[in-house]
Amino acid sequence: MEATSVAHNLGQGAELAGKYLTFSLGNEGYGVGILSVREIIGVMEITAVPHTPAYIKGVINLRGKVIPVLDLRLKFSMNHKEYDERTCVIVVEVQGQTTPVQVGMVVDSVSEVLNIAAAEVEPPPSLGSASETDNILGMAKVKGEVKILLDVDRVVGEGLLHQLAS
Amino acid sequence: MTDSHKPLPDLLDEVALKILMIEPGDLSIVGELLDLIDRLLPISAASDIPMVIQQMAVAFKGVLGQLIMGELADSAENYDLLGKCVSEMQESARKEGKPDEKIIEQFCLNMKKIGVSLPPSALIGTTNVVSAGSVGVEAGNDEIMSAEESAVTLPEVDLVQTQPSAEVWSIHESVPDFLQDTDLLAGFIEEAFEHLESIEVNVLELEQSPDDIEIINNIFRPFHTIKGVSGFLNLKTINRLAHATENLLDDVRNGKRAMDSAVIDIVLTVGDALKSMVVDIKGVLQNGPANYQDTDISGFLVHITQLQEGGSGVSPVEVISVPAPDLLLEVSEIDDPEESESLANEEAAAVAPSTPINVNKAAQVDASPKAPQLPASSASRPLADAGMKKIGASIKVDVEKLDALVNAVGELVIMQSLVRQNKLVSRIADAKLTKDFSQLTRITSELQRTAMSMRMVPIKQTFDKMIRLVRDLSKKSGKKVDLIMEGAETEIDRNMVESIYDPLVHMMRNSVDHGISTPAEREKCGKQETGTVSLRAYQKGGSMMIEIEDDGEGLNTLKIRKKAIERGLISESDNLSDFELNNLIFLPGFSTADAITDVSGRGVGMDVVKKAVEKLRGKVEVQSHSGKGSLCVIRLPLTLAIIDGIIVRVGSERYIIPTIAIQESMRPERTNYSTVHGRGENLLVRGELVPIIKLYEIFGVPSTYTDPCEAIVVVVENEGRRRALMVDELLGKEEVVIKNLGGIDVPGVAGGTILGDGRVGLILDLAGVISNKGL
Numbered sequence: 048m049e050a051t052s053v054a055h056n057l058g059q060g061a062e063l064a065g066k067y068l069t070f071s072l073g074n075e076g077y078g079v080g081i082l083s084v085r086e087i088i089g090v091m092e093i094t095a096v097p098h099t100p101a102y103i104k105g106v107i108n109l110r111g112k113v114i115p116v117l118d119l120r121l122k123f124s125m126n127h128k129e130y131d132e133r134t135c136v137i138v139v140e141v142q143g144q145t146t147p148v149q150v151g152m153v154v155d156s157v158s159e160v161l162n163i164a165a166a167e168v169e170p171p172p173s174l175g176s177a178s179e180t181d182n183i184l185g186m187a188k189v190k191g192e193v194k195i196l197l198d199v200d201r202v203v204g205e206g207l208l209h210q211l212a213s
Numbered sequence: 214m215t216d217s218h219k220p221l222p223d224l225l226d227e228v229a230l231k232i233l234m235i236e237p238g239d240l241s242i243v244g245e246l247l248d249l250i251d252r253l254l255p256i257s258a259a260s261d262i263p264m265v266i267q268q269m270a271v272a273f274k275g276v277l278g279q280l281i282m283g284e285l286a287d288s289a290e291n292y293d294l295l296g297k298c299v300s301e302m303q304e305s306a307r308k309e310g311k312p313d314e315k316i317i318e319q320f321c322l323n324m325k326k327i328g329v330s331l332p333p334s335a336l337i338g339t340t341n342v343v344s345a346g347s348v349g350v351e352a353g354n355d356e357i358m359s360a361e362e363s364a365v366t367l368p369e370v371d372l373v374q375t376q377p378s379a380e381v382w383s384i385h386e387s388v389p390d391f392l393q394d395t396d397l398l399a400g401f402i403e404e405a406f407e408h409l410e411s412i413e414v415n416v417l418e419l420e421q422s423p424d425d426i427e428i429i430n431n432i433f434r435p436f437h438t439i440k441g442v443s444g445f446l447n448l449k450t451i452n453r454l455a456h457a458t459e460n461l462l463d464d465v466r467n468g469k470r471a472m473d474s475a476v477i478d479i480v481l482t483v484g485d486a487l488k489s490m491v492v493d494i495k496g497v498l499q500n501g502p503a504n505y506q507d508t509d510i511s512g513f514l515v516h517i518t519q520l521q522e523g524g525s526g527v528s529p530v531e532v533i534s535v536p537a538p539d540l541l542l543e544v545s546e547i548d549d550p551e552e553s554e555s556l557a558n559e560e561a562a563a564v565a566p567s568t569p570i571n572v573n574k575a576a577q578v579d580a581s582p583k584a585p586q587l588p589a590s591s592a593s594r595p596l597a598d599a600g601m602k603k604i605g606a607s608i609k610v611d612v613e614k615l616d617a618l619v620n621a622v623g624e625l626v627i628m629q630s631l632v633r634q635n636k637l638v639s640r641i642a643d644a645k646l647t648k649d650f651s652q653l654t655r656i657t658s659e660l661q662r663t664a665m666s667m668r669m670v671p672i673k674q675t676f677d678k679m680i681r682l683v684r685d686l687s688k689k690s691g692k693k694v695d696l697i698m699e700g701a702e703t704e705i706d707r708n709m710v711e712s713i714y715d716p717l718v719h720m721m722r723n724s725v726d727h728g729i730s731t732p733a734e735r736e737k738c739g740k741q742e743t744g745t746v747s748l749r750a751y752q753k754g755g756s757m758m759i760e761i762e763d764d765g766e767g768l769n770t771l772k773i774r775k776k777a778i779e780r781g782l783i784s785e786s787d788n789l790s791d792f793e794l795n796n797l798i799f800l801p802g803f804s805t806a807d808a809i810t811d812v813s814g815r816g817v818g819m820d821v822v823k824k825a826v827e828k829l830r831g832k833v834e835v836q837s838h839s840g841k842g843s844l845c846v847i848r849l850p851l852t853l854a855i856i857d858g859i860i861v862r863v864g865s866e867r868y869i870i871p872t873i874a875i876q877e878s879m880r881p882e883r884t885n886y887s888t889v890h891g892r893g894e895n896l897l898v899r900g901e902l903v904p905i906i907k908l909y910e911i912f913g914v915p916s917t918y919t920d921p922c923e924a925i926v927v928v929v930e931n932e933g934r935r936r937a938l939m940v941d942e943l944l945g946k947e948e949v950v951i952k953n954l955g956g957i958d959v960p961g962v963a964g965g966t967i968l969g970d971g972r973v974g975l976i977l978d979l980a981g982v983i984s985n986k987g988l
Contacts, residue, residue, distance in 0.1 A: 096957055
């Protein structure tokens with residue numbers, strides 16, 4: 048039992064090794080797989096869309112393309128923070144229902160791209176309710192700091208799908 | 214959000230449109246219909262579909278099954294009756310699953326006429342109590358099963374359609390061996406459709422000049438190509454059928470046998486059969502080989518061999534010779550010699566409309582042996598050839614690449630205006646800069662125009678299909694009909710081509726079936742015995758116009774008025790103009806089984822046409838002169854990508870309202886404003902009470918005004934419903950490029966667009982806004 052679980056963790060860690068773009072929300076550090084990141088832009092004017100949950104801030108014009116923008120703080124039920132010059136929108140591409148869709152995620156600030164090794168990754172902690180940690184791939188300890196590795200497809204998928212259901 | 218959960222009315226609309234498309238002998242559409250109906254059946258239907266409709270669907274499916282098996286006649290009458298059944302289902306759906314007994318009786322009567330006995334009691338029981346569902350289903354099923362068993366009809370053999378059981382599947386379950394190279398196969402499918410299309414066009418042209426070797430070659434070549442490629446890809450049935458037809462055509466080419474109506478008919482039916490086989494293969498590519506069955510083509514092969522041996526009863530003397538439109542005069546001369554005095558006048562009249570025609574074709578289907586070989590038909594050939602060559606010089610581009618280009622160009626235009634409006638830049642008083650800027654503007658707008666036009670295709674393809682339709686319709690009904698087409702080169706958004714086809718067929722059918730009367734009747738009214746249906750397309754003020762005009766009977770306005778009063782659509786005292794009365798035919802529920810046959814197609818209402826056109830953000834109207842004919846005008850936006858909209862402000866938000874739906878805008882007078890129970894707000898607009906929708910309320914945004922009498926209202930009309938939308942301010946009118954919101958789909962919002970300042974504005978979806986008022 049013990050052995051399989053360790054093996055499982057090792058396997059998972061190996062899968063999760065790679066380059067991550069790290070950013071911060073409040074005091075917490077997060078990371079998203081670099082392969083799903085398309086670009087990072089400053090916050091621009093967002094057009095609100097009615098009848099959507101609060102964490103969907105609305106839509107922006109990304110060089111002629113209209114893309115939705117999620118506020119990650121609100122998505123994770125953290126306190127709202129006024130946008131400032133450090134606030135960024137990370138544009139990620141995830142698989143939509145039929146075609147890939149681009150979605151912006153508002154974060155406090157973008158840090159750096161980190162190379163995370165398999166050994167540095169631990170499975171997500173159990174916080175009692177599964178839904179809280181569902182969109183977390185694992186926890187990485189890098190340079191004495193903990194980075195929460197996000198499953199972007201889940202975060203965005205939940206965001207948009209949940210909105211559709213409501 | 215998936216297809217299978219479409220709301221019931223939409224599903225029924227689709228069924229109705231499909232029914233319209235069915236031609237006897239073309240069972241592939243019956244198959245599609247079957248798929249649609251399956252979604253209404255008790256097993257798979259969403260629970261919100263009323264039981265009575267599910268039961269009707271069960272009966273409906275039974276009939277379709279029998280049609281496919283050949284137990285019921287594959288005749289136009291039966292499809293007409295089915296169409297009426299669909300109307301009754303639509304009517305029931307409108308009554309929210311509680312139709313009155315009359316409708317049910319009518320439904321059962323129509324079913325009986327087709328040959329399936331269905332006691333009304335089986336359906337009536339299901340109307341009231343939905344919870345008694347499971348019992349009802351059992352009983353209903355048994356009822357229908359026995360009805361199917363007892364159904365006895367004599368299959369009428371349609372002599373015109375020589376297609377021998379093209380869709381009788383041979384039992385052949387093994388995985389088809391052509392699936393090895395799917396890339397090649399996909400390419401073949403696309404090409405095959407093009408080839409088959411060109412075959413059809415050429416065959417119809419051949420009817421006009423049967424001796425033109427060049428046209429025979431044009432038919433021969435695509436068959437040859439299809440034969441070759443299908444052989445290479447191991448598509449054995451297609452290969453054999455194409456090969457046999459090619460041989461037959463080769464005989465014709467070599468003068469071994471004459472080109473006669475029998476050959477033309479077989480080539481057309483083979484073309485149809487090949488098309489349906491290619492569709493099947495496309496299905497296999499998309500959905501896997503599970504349901505693939507080989508088509509039985511033995512009937513065709515026998516028929517073709519007979520023709521080759523000269524064994525068909527058709528003597529080569531009966532050459533079909535159809536005059537080109539330019540030759541209407543000669544035809545009328547032959548047909549009504551008495552009228553020859555008035556010829557001079559008619560000459561002027563008939564020549565005038567035909568001169569500006571780009572590509573015109575007449576599909577007159579009178580195979581009268583009297584009609585002589587008319588040499589002038591070659592005059593229309595160069596025109597058609599020119600059209601062909603133009604198509605050959607085009608290249609295929611991925612739609613996504615096109616969209617990317619259009620996006621980039623749109624962004625370029627916006628950026629340019631942003632740079633130009635930059636405060637520092639605009640302060641520079643330099644003549645050269647100003648000149649350069651205007652040059653830049655010219656280039657970018659040229660670029661934008663070109664990029665937009667790349668999504669456009671000539672409407673010719675769609676129009677060409679109408680030639681066949683009119684040919685078949687008039688042949689069947691024994692009417693003489695000329696189809697005159699103008700402006701086939703007019704370009705239309707390629708995304709619209711498919712969606713406009715069904716409504717066009719419906720309207721053409723109406724014109725031929727009901728507009729034009731039989732030659733004898735026409736003569737009685739003092740008209741030429743050959744009726745004329747004109748199909749025109751042209752651009753007018755940023756819109757694409759399609760007109761269908763016939764010189765037939767016109768609508769019977771009195772009957773329409775009577776019907777409308779009966780249906781409670783208008784009241785006895787309403788004083789409507791003829792124009793308004795005629796356009797009542799587009800209201801839902803107007804045409805039902807017992808409706809006026811003069812204006813109804815297969816018992817399916819014209820409302821499906823209106824809805825289809827409105828989906829494309831267009832409008833449809835009919836004008837009619839009793840006894841002289843009617844004119845249907847469809848107005849469509851030039852492209853689906855651009856919408857002409859009024860930008861309004863609500864608080865700090867800006868929304869775009871499609872201009873086509875806007876009737877007027879005003880600041881309401883206090884005297885015209887009224888409330889119901891202190892809530893439901895209404896505005897008296899030109900004598901009619903129009904409910905007010907406060908945009909700030911339904912969109913939950915803070916607004917400048919909350920009192921309608923201080924704000925502005927925009928009166929809009931959608932699907933016959935008028936509403937007054939309350940906004941803070943009108944900002945202007947603009948043509949905007951529609952973009953989807955990247956995964957967000959909310960009621961009341963059709964999409965987004967990028968406004969002049971680079972920000973995103975939301976485009977209102979009026980249907981959503983109106984129906985979701987409570988949100």
